[in-house]
Amino acid sequence: MAVNKTSGKGKWILIAIIVILVLLLASAAGWWFLLRPSAAPTPAQIAKEREAKVKFIDLGSLVTNLQSSDGSTHYIQVEVQLKTYDPSIDAKVKALMPEIRNSILLLLAAQHADQVGQPQVRTDLLNEIKKRVNGILDSDGGTLPAAQTSAKQPIAAVYFSSFVIQ
Template sequence: MSGKEKAGKGKILLLAIIAILLLLIVSGGVWWFMLRASAPPSKAQLMQERAQQTKFIDLGSLVTNLQSNDGGTHYIQVKVELKTYDADLDKKIQAYLPEIRNQILQLLAAQQADKVSDPSVRSQLLSKIKTDVNQVLETDGGALPDPSGKSPPPVVAAYFSSFVVQ
């Protein structure tokens, strides 16, 4: 081999190494720009995403009698809606609907007819309904151990869409 051939092979090898290094640098830069964390979402963006995920589940109308101090018969009819951010929770609610409705009916039947119309009592009832429904869903109606609160509860709120006391 002559000196010119060795010099030509050396230049080719040097150019190949430089090309590989440039390729690595460019691909690393592209990777860094494409995969780096973007700015955190604003509060308005988070609220908009949450609103898109919000789902209300109707438990239907529930009617039961109330405790009475005056000797008369009093009834309560409510329509309960559950708020969730889990799109698949509706199926699970339907599977446990008899247990959930039973829990709510027992809770309502234990109320005093003359006190149940008080706004603070209604608020307490909604809070208890939410807690009871979450307990049924998370513990299979008490058959499973209660989770230690590692994840948010499936039902975030309960609402009365109808409330009649007679």
């Protein structure tokens, strides 16, 4: 009977290959545990993070006359608040405040006294103010639109904290 013995050198090569494979599998498993994506944040967590970043910017009181069809003079006085989630926007709004206030005053002065009291007109005014303010903030001082860096607008919402028609 012939016994086929493996040489000592072949045995060590086989052991080295097995050790290398085990090390590769262990390192791959380690990388998988370290680099796997964490659980996605829940909508409640996202909302909580956004609320922590919310900032309201007061534009102060704005007073202007309204268009009138009855011949008498009518005025509107509003206080406007801008809502943002980017703390750096506050400084930019303050730097461009004259331009922002002018744009809002021109918009308000174009309104008719008999229509501006309607809820839909007020909602439309809020939307137009938001559009105008975002346009000013996204420009280089109001002349040329800046390159869009993101689809997210600097001002998230606009609110009237006071609205008086006289």
